[in-house]
Structures are given as C-alpha cells and as structure tokens.
Amino acid sequence: MTSTSSIYSRKEDTGHYVNGNLIGINSRDSSVAPSGACSDAGSDGSEPSSQNSNPLSGSSSHVDLNPPVVADPTANNGKGEVIVVKVGTSTIMRGEEEEGDIALSTLALLVDTLVALRKAGFHVVLVTSGAVGLGCKRLGLKKKPESLAGRQAMAAIGQSSLMRTYEELFGYANQHVAQQILLARGDVAKSHQYFNARNTLFELLRMGVIPIVNENDTIATEELRFGDNDRLSAMVAGLLDAKWLFLLTDVDQMYTADPRSDPSAAPIDVVEDIESLMVNTGGDGKGGTQWGTGGMGTKVTAARLATAAEVTVCIMNGAKPENILNFVLPNKVKAVGTVFLPQKKVIRGGRKRWIAHGLKPTGTIYVDDGAERAILRKKSLFAAGITKVEGDFDAEACVHVCNSRGEEIARGLVNYSHEEIEKVKGLHSDVLLEVLGYEGPEEVIHRHNLVDVPSGCND
Ligand SMILES: Nc1ncnc2c1ncn2[C@@H]1O[C@H](COP(=O)(O)OP(=O)(O)O)[C@@H](O)[C@H]1O
Numbered sequence: 001m002t003s004t005s006s007i008y009s010r011k012e013d014t015g016h017y018v019n020g021n022l023i024g025i026n027s028r029d030s031s032v033a034p035s036g037a038c039s040d041a042g043s044d045g046s047e048p049s050s051q052n053s054n055p056l057s058g059s060s061s062h063v064d065l066n067p068p069v070v071a072d073p074t075a076n077n078g079k080g081e082v083i084v085v086k087v088g089t090s091t092i093m094r095g096e097e098e099e100g101d102i103a104l105s106t107l108a109l110l111v112d113t114l115v116a117l118r119k120a121g122f123h124v125v126l127v128t129s130g131a132v133g134l135g136c137k138r139l140g141l142k143k144k145p146e147s148l149a150g151r152q153a154m155a156a157i158g159q160s161s162l163m164r165t166y167e168e169l170f171g172y173a174n175q176h177v178a179q180q181i182l183l184a185r186g187d188v189a190k191s192h193q194y195f196n197a198r199n200t201l202f203e204l205l206r207m208g209v210i211p212i213v214n215e216n217d218t219i220a221t222e223e224l225r226f227g228d229n230d231r232l233s234a235m236v237a238g239l240l241d242a243k244w245l246f247l248l249t250d251v252d253q254m255y256t257a258d259p260r261s262d263p264s265a266a267p268i269d270v271v272e273d274i275e276s277l278m279v280n281t282g283g284d285g286k287g288g289t290q291w292g293t294g295g296m297g298t299k300v301t302a303a304r305l306a307t308a309a310e311v312t313v314c315i316m317n318g319a320k321p322e323n324i325l326n327f328v329l330p331n332k333v334k335a336v337g338t339v340f341l342p343q344k345k346v347i348r349g350g351r352k353r354w355i356a357h358g359l360k361p362t363g364t365i366y367v368d369d370g371a372e373r374a375i376l377r378k379k380s381l382f383a384a385g386i387t388k389v390e391g392d393f394d395a396e397a398c399v400h401v402c403n404s405r406g407e408e409i410a411r412g413l414v415n416y417s418h419e420e421i422e423k424v425k426g427l428h429s430d431v432l433l434e435v436l437g438y439e440g441p442e443e444v445i446h447r448h449n450l451v452d453v454p455s456g457c458n459d
C-alpha cells in the first residue's frame with residue numbers, strides 16, 4: 001500500500017479511472033474551501049411552506065430552551081447551521097488484536113468534537129453505526145452473520161452497549177443527547193412520517209440536544225431498510241437542510257481506488273462535479289472492512305444524494321474527528337479529507353427530497369423520446385408517452401422512470417397501479433375513463449411527484 005505521506009503530497013489532476021462503479025475526478029488542493037451557506041431548501045410550490053423552510057434558520061414561535069453555548073461570544077461561527085456526522089463501524093470498533101470492543105478514546109475525541117461544534121453555534125446530529133459489529137464481538141463471532149435475521153439479532157445485542165457508551169461520554173461533557181432514534185425506510189415511507197421525523201429532529205436541535213440516529217436494524221425487513229448508514233445519514237442531512245455531512249471512516253479520504261489493494265491509488269481532495277467522478281470503490285458493492293457495510297461505494301452514493309440536497313459532504317478519518325473543526329471553523333489549519341461540493345442541479349422542496357431520499361422504487365416505467373423531453377422540462381407524465389411497465393406496484397408507489405435507452409431519468413409517485421398502467425400505456429388521456437371504467441387523474445405521474453434522481457443511486 002502507498003504510504004500515507006506520499007499519497008497526501010500528490011495534488012495533480014488524477015484523470016479518469018474506469019473500474020468499479022464510478023465516474024471523472026477533480027482532484028486539487030483541498031485548501032479550495034467549499035463556500036457559501038446552504039441556501040434555504042426553498043419551495044417548489046407544491047407543498048405547504050412549513051414543510052420546506054428550515055425552522056432553525058427562520059423566525060420561530062418556539063422558545064429556544066437551550067440556545068447554543070458560544071465558546072467565544074464574539075464569534076458564533078455556526079450560526080445555527082446543521083452538521084450531520086456519521087461514524088462507521090470501522091471507527092467505532094477496536095481492532096482484532098486489541099482488548100475490548102469499543103474504541104473508547106476515539107469515541108471520546110468524537111464526543112469532544114461534537115460538543116465543541118455545539119459550543120461554536122452549530123446544531124449537531126450524530127448518525128452512528130456499530131450495533132451489528134459490537135453484537136458480533138460480544139458473542140465472539142469473527143464475521144457478520146450472512147442472514148438478515150442473524151444481523152438483526154446482533155444489532156439488538158450491540159445497540160444497547162453502543163448507546164450506553166454515548167450516554168456516558170456525552171454525560172461527562174454535560175451534553176444532552178436523544179438516544180435511540182432508530183429509523184428505517186419504512187418509517188419515512190409516507191410523507192407525513194418523513195415530515196414528522198423532521199419536526200422531531202428540529203425540535204431536539206432547538207432544545208440544544210444532539211440526536212443520535214441509527215438504522216432500526218432489529219425490526220426493519222429487507223425492503224423497508226436503508227441498508228447502510230451512509231445512505232441514512234444522507235437522508236437525515238437532506239431532511240434537516242444540513243450545511244455539512246461528515247462521513248467518518250478508517251481511511252484519510254477517498255482515493256482513486258481502494259488504497260488497501262492498489263498502491264497507486266491517488267487521494268481526491270475536492271469533488272466539484274460528482275456526475276463526472278470516476279473512482280474504483282471495489283465494484284461489487286461489498287467492499288469495505290470486516291464489520292463495515294458497503295465500503296466506499298455507499299459513501300459515494302450518500303454524497304450524490306446529499307450534494308443533490310445542497311449539502312457539502314466530507315469523507316475523512318474517524319480516528320481524528322477533531323479535524324471536523326478544521327473544515328467548518330475559519331482560520332484553522334488545512335484539513336485532510338475528500339470534500340464533495342453541493343451539486344448545481346439540486347432537489348428543492350421537502351416532498352421531492354422525500355421521494356428521492358426516503359422511498360425505494362418498486363417498479364419501472366419506460367417512456368418514449370417525447371415523454372423524456374417533457375419530463376426533462378418538468379412536465380407531468382401521461383399514459384401516451386409510456387411504452388413499457390415493469391414490477392408489481394400499487395397506486396402511490398415510487399417507480400423508476402427510464403428513457404428508451406433504459407437510463408433512469410427520474411423517479412416519481414404513480415397515480416395508478418402497474419395493472420392499470422399496463423392497460424392505458426400508449427393511450428391518450430381522453431380514453432382513460434373508457435378503458436379503466438372509472439375516472440382517475442389524467443397524469444400517470446404528476447409533475448409535483450416527479451424528481452430528477454442523482455445518477456448512480458442504485459436501489
Ligand atoms: N476508492 C476508495 N478510497 C478509499 N477507500 C476505499 C476505496 N474503495 C474501497 N475503500 C475501502 O472502504 C473502506 C471503508 O468502508 P467501510 O468498511 O464501509 O467503512 P465504515 O465502517 O467506516 O463505513 C476502507 O477501509 C477502504 O478499504
């Protein structure tokens with residue numbers, strides 16, 4: 001493996017690498033700091049404004065029970081911005097050869113850092129992995145169980161020691177935390193659930209509490225889970241209009257290939273355009289460490305989702321969590337990590353983010369070239385433009401919308417089931433009543449329920 005120092009000294013543009021899942025790189029000096037506050041999520045005109053505005057940045061009728069304690073009263077650097085920090089199993093667990101399960105000193109440093117962020121005026125959410133790995137260690141297993149039921153059982157065992165550790169560490173720092181916010185995709189499958197989660201989290205932040213989130217591994221079934229916390233953290237960051245999402249892992253940053261297996265892998269400091277990013281993440285989606293889930297692939301997917309929600313994402317080493325301060329506070333030393341800048345084309349509006357981040361498509365609708373052009377111009381999808389339908393779904397399901405070349409161009413909530421769409425595909429809306437025998441909406445997917453999906457978000 002390439003030594004760390006030699007990897008860091010490389011700053012040249014690293015060109016294109018074709019292998020694995022991804023796509024072109026902008027590798028350059030990370031001193032080019034991401035700039036600009038996350039603008040308000042704004043409204044796409046289709047939702048109540050209360051679902052779109054960030055209650056922490058606007059005026060609120062709520063009393064701030066515990067306003068941020070500012071370390072230096074002249075410099076409230078955070079200004080109430082939200083920072084989501086996701087810590088991976090590889091950071092939380094001790095190595096094989098070490099005594100004990102939890103990397104306590106690392107977690108203590110992490111807790112110190114999060115408290116320092118609060119004191120600097122930021123609102124902080126912690127998304128933590130580790131339940132499955134800790135459960136396995138507790139039972140003396142050398143690897144994660146293959147079966148979902150086995151992993152669910154391990155999560156049930158590990159989650160409590162994980163929470164106990166955080167409770168104690170934050171307690172020493174007099175920082176209130178909200179433990180056990182266990183979420184799965186099924187918990188945000190309805191839009192009111194998504195906005196309810198948002199309201200609860202904002203309420204906690206307003207109270208000065210640090211919410212601690214993990215996937216509800218023990219309960220969630222395969223179809224109703226995020227499957228990895230990188231993705232869950234991107235959903236949370238989008239949900240809360242976060243300014244930053246930090247993905248803490250066991251490598252210093254993202255490289256053009258896995259530095260463990262490819263000594264020529266070069267570091268990537270800044271990704272300006274994730275659409276043209278090209279790195280090797282291991283390819284099979286199973287890359288990563290003994291206890292981690294998904295390797296770098298799930299982190300890049302998370303970066304796609306979060307940057308599409310105007311969040312700046314940083315992949316960095318969880319063993320040095322204090323580095324987060326160097327990224328977010330002014331006049332700090334240069335920090336090591338890979339920064340993904342917010343995308344130019346962003347998903348605005350809570351409802352559209354819910355469709356893109358919270359829902360798992362259960363079918364696919366293929367459209368002709370005319371319908372593709374209409375969708376790209378933000379129009380609704382009508383039956384006339386549909387050529388094929390796949391999957392077994394009901395009305396209100398989320399589906400992929402693919403063009404004639406099979407590329408996904410959007411996702412949306414359908415007004416009809418797959419059987420109904422099968423009957424009306426290619427037909428003019430005027431004949432829907434005659435063909436179906438009842439009156440329904442003229443659009444198969446209304447434009448307010450259609451969303452551009454960051455490409456490469458496989459699910
Ligand atoms: N291009 C890459 N750059 C950096 N790390 C990579 C890359 N591709 C694969 N990896 C692997 O991803 C691992 C981190 O993923 P994972 O095990 O899921 O961590 P975590 O538990 O922190 O989420 C690293 O240890 C590294 O071996």
Ligand SMILES: N[C@@H](CCC(=O)OP(=O)(O)O)C(=O)O
Pocket residue numbers: 087088089090128129130131132133155214215217227228229230291292293294295
């Ligand atoms: N929810 C699981 C973590 C899943 C996951 O994404 O793990 P990791 O790749 O280590 O962030 C757990 O608590 O073990």
